[in-house]
Amino acid sequence: xxxxxxxxxxxxxxxxxxxxxxxxxxxxxxxxxxxxxxxxxxxxxxxxxxxxxxxxxxxxxxxxxxxxxxxxxxxxxxxxxxxxxxxxxxxxxxxxxxxxxxxxxxxxxxxxxxxxxxxxxxxxxxxxxxxxxxxxxxxxxxxxxxxxxxxxxxxxxxxxxxxxxxxxxxxxxxxxxxxxxxxxxxxxxxxxxxxxxxxxxxxxxxxxxxxxxxxxxxxxxxxxxxxxxxxxxxxxxxxxxxxxxxxxxxxxxxxxxx
Numbered sequence: 001x002x003x004x005x006x007x008x009x010x011x012x013x014x015x016x017x018x019x020x021x022x023x024x025x026x027x028x029x030x031x032x033x034x035x036x037x038x039x040x041x042x043x044x045x046x047x048x049x050x051x052x053x054x055x056x057x058x059x060x061x062x063x064x065x066x067x068x069x070x071x072x073x074x075x076x077x078x079x080x081x082x083x084x085x086x087x088x089x090x091x092x093x094x095x096x097x098x099x100x101x102x103x104x105x106x107x108x109x110x111x112x113x114x115x116x117x118x119x120x121x122x123x124x125x126x127x128x129x130x131x132x133x134x135x136x137x138x139x140x141x142x143x144x145x146x147x148x149x150x151x152x153x154x155x156x157x158x159x160x161x162x163x164x165x166x167x168x169x170x171x172x173x174x175x176x177x178x179x180x181x182x183x184x185x186x187x188x189x190x191x192x193x194x195x196x197x198x199x200x201x202x203x204x205x206x207x208x209x210x211x212x213x214x215x216x217x218x219x220x221x222x223x224x225x226x227x228x229x230x231x232x233x234x235x236x237x238x239x240x241x242x243x244x245x246x247x248x249x250x251x252x253x254x255x256x257x258x
Contacts, residue, residue, distance in 0.1 A: 007159035009120050011084025012129070017115035020074040021138065025108045029063050036064070060107035065202050067105055068145035069097060072133035075115045079129065079151065085120075087127075087156035095128060095152040096246075099205040103137075103144045110138040118148060122160045127153045203228075207246035211236075219243070228253055 033039075033051035042048075049055050050062045080089055112135070119130035133147040213219070218237040223230055228251070234244035 007086055008084035009160060012082060012120050013117050015082055015084070015117055017075055017078055020113040020115065021110065022071065022074065023110040026061055029061055029067060029107055032067050032070070033064055063105035063107060065099065065101045065105065065205060068099060068101065068135060069147055071111050071113050071135040071145065072115065072131065072147045072149055075131060075133065087153040091154035093152040093154065094209060095150040096208040098148040100146040101202050101204065103142055105144060106137065112136045112138040122157050124157045126155065127157045129153060201251055203249040203251050205246070205248050207244060209244060211241055211243040213243050
């Protein structure tokens with residue numbers, strides 16, 4: 001039985017995670033791509049082979065943007081020993097995932113990740129812990145990606161007034177500039193774009209996990225375009241139930257429909 005009265009939200013939000021260093025190679029990138037289905041139907045599919053093989057003279061294999069989610073896996077064991085938070089490890093669920101891509105991911109690299117607590121929300125009978133991971137290329141210090149992972153902790157809620165979530169605001173840069181630093185980089189998206197903040201077609205990715213999937217079930221993926229977003233939904237064919245939903249935010253509007 002979890003003693004929710006022992007939870008200390010302020011202590012959780014102030015927690016400092018250790019920084020993560022990982023090194024990966026082209027082989028790791030290829031194994032990941034194969035694991036999520038690349039070339040699953042056709043081993044020489046020209047649209048997918050580039051993620052597992054250097055084809056047609058390309059110097060390196062391409063890296064799927066979602067590969068960056070692996071950069072934040074090392075912090076998950078640390079959550080279990082966070083001070084100020086008590087929960088049953090058997091009742092933990094991956095609630096949702098948000099990804100921002102700032103630079104194309106290299107085919108091999110050493111990654112330095114800085115991890116922070118982005119929010120803690122009391123849901124009554126459960127709580128949601130948000131972990132934010134910023135990942136940099138160690139050699140150059142370039143920011144490559146941001147991952148925001150929401151972890152659903154069943155049975156760990158009821159420690160605060162549910163009408164007052166413990167979280168950070170989403171406008172600290174605008175507030176900070178009023179202290180005297182009027183660099184437009186803090187407030188003007190166009191300045192950020194000119195500084196190299198928009199390098200890729202994919203700007204960010206959001207996914208929400210809705211339901212469980214049993215081994216062997218067939219999945220149907222539906223996608224449609226709305227302005228600069230590709231909206232998607234995944235259903236289980238046998239039960240006709242949605243199990244995953246989300247969107248991919250683009251830098252440029254797609255010319256053709258999906």
